[in-house]
Amino acid sequence: MNITFYGVRGSYPVPDKNLLKYGGNTSSILVENGKNIVIFDAGTGIINIGNYLKENKKSVDKIDIFLTHLHFDHIQGLPFFTPFYDNNYEINIYCPYYSNMSLKSVIYSIFNHPFSPICNKGIRADINFFELNSKKSNGVKIDEHIEVEFIKDVSHPVSGVLIYKLSSENKSVVYATDIESPNGFGSKLKSFINGANILIHDAQYIDSEYYNEKNPKRGFGHSTVCMAVENAIKCEVEKLFLFHYNPNRSDNDLERILKDAKKMFKSTFLSRELNKINLRS
Numbered sequence: 001m002n003i004t005f006y007g008v009r010g011s012y013p014v015p016d017k018n019l020l021k022y023g024g025n026t027s028s029i030l031v032e033n034g035k036n037i038v039i040f041d042a043g044t045g046i047i048n049i050g051n052y053l054k055e056n057k058k059s060v061d062k063i064d065i066f067l068t069h070l071h072f073d074h075i076q077g078l079p080f081f082t083p084f085y086d087n088n089y090e091i092n093i094y095c096p097y098y099s100n101m102s103l104k105s106v107i108y109s110i111f112n113h114p115f116s117p118i119c120n121k122g123i124r125a126d127i128n129f130f131e132l133n134s135k136k137s138n139g140v141k142i143d144e145h146i147e148v149e150f151i152k153d154v155s156h157p158v159s160g161v162l163i164y165k166l167s168s169e170n171k172s173v174v175y176a177t178d179i180e181s182p183n184g185f186g187s188k189l190k191s192f193i194n195g196a197n198i199l200i201h202d203a204q205y206i207d208s209e210y211y212n213e214k215n216p217k218r219g220f221g222h223s224t225v226c227m228a229v230e231n232a233i234k235c236e237v238e239k240l241f242l243f244h245y246n247p248n249r250s251d252n253d254l255e256r257i258l259k260d261a262k263k264m265f266k267s268t269f270l271s272r273e274l275n276k277i278n279l280r281s
C-alpha cells in the first residue's frame with residue numbers, strides 16, 4: 001500500500017517560494033493498493049492526482065473519494081480533477097450525512113453556474129454519491145482486502161467531520177483533519193485510532209497562536225502541533241504525520257516545529273507534497 005500526499009495545506013492554496021518544499025496545495029491524499037485507488041479529500045492537491053492517474057494508471061477505472069467534510073479547502077480541486085471528464089471512470093464520492101442538504105446537489109453546484117461554466121453535461125464519468133451516517137454504518141468495503149471505517153467528530157464548526165481509518169491486511173492509516181481536542185481524544189476516538197500504523201493529524205496551529213491573548217484560535221476547529229503529538233502518544237500509533245498547515249507556515253517554520261515535536265514523539269514527520277509512504281503488509 002502506498003500513501004502519497006498531494007495537498008497538505010489548510011484553508012487555501014498558497015503559491016509562495018517559501019512554501020515550495022512542503023507544498024501549497026490544499027488537502028488531498030492518494031492511497032494506492034493494487035488496482036484500488038482511494039483518495040482522501042479533494043482540495044487543490046487532487047488536480048495532480050488526476051493527472052498522475054491518467055498518465056500512470058491507465059488500467060484504473062474506479063476511484064473512491066472520501067471527503068471529511070465540505071469546506072471549500074477540501075473540495076475546491078474537484079472541477080479540475082480530469083477523471084470527471086472521462087467516461088472510462090466510475091467515481092464514488094463519500095461524505096458525512098447532513099440532514100439539511102444532499103451531497104449530490106452540493107457537488108454538482110460547484111460544476112455549475114455561477115461557480116463554473118462546466119455544467120452537469122460536461123461530466124462524463126459515472127458518479128455515485130454516498131452519505132455516511134456513523135449511526136447506521138461502520139465501514140465501506142473497497143474490495144475484500146480494504147475497508148474504510150469512519151467516526152464522526154463534532155469539534156469542527158459547524159457540523160463536524162468524519163475521521164477515516166483505512167485498513168488493508170494488517171496495516172492501517174488514520175486520516176484525522178479539521179479537528180480540535182484541547183483535552184485530548186476521548187475514549188471512543190482513542191479506541192478507533194489505537195495502534196494505527198500511520199496517523200495523519202491536523203496541525204494547523206502552534207501554541208502561541210492557539211492560546212494567543214489578543215487573537216486566540218480556540219474554537220476554530222483545528223489542532224495545535226502539541227495536540228497532534230499528545231493524541232499520537234495516547235493512541236500508541238507507529239508514526240504521526242503533521243498535516244493541514246496554516247497557510248502562512250513556511251518551510252523553515254515547519255522544520256523548526258518538527259524538531260520540537262520529535263522531542264515529544266520521535267516518530268513524528270511532516271507531510272510533504274509528493275512524499276510517498278510505503279506500508280508493507
Ligand SMILES: [Zn+2]
Pocket residue numbers: 010011071073074178244
Ligand atoms: Zn480544512
Ligand SMILES: [Zn+2]
Pocket residue numbers: 069071156178
Ligand atoms: Zn474545515
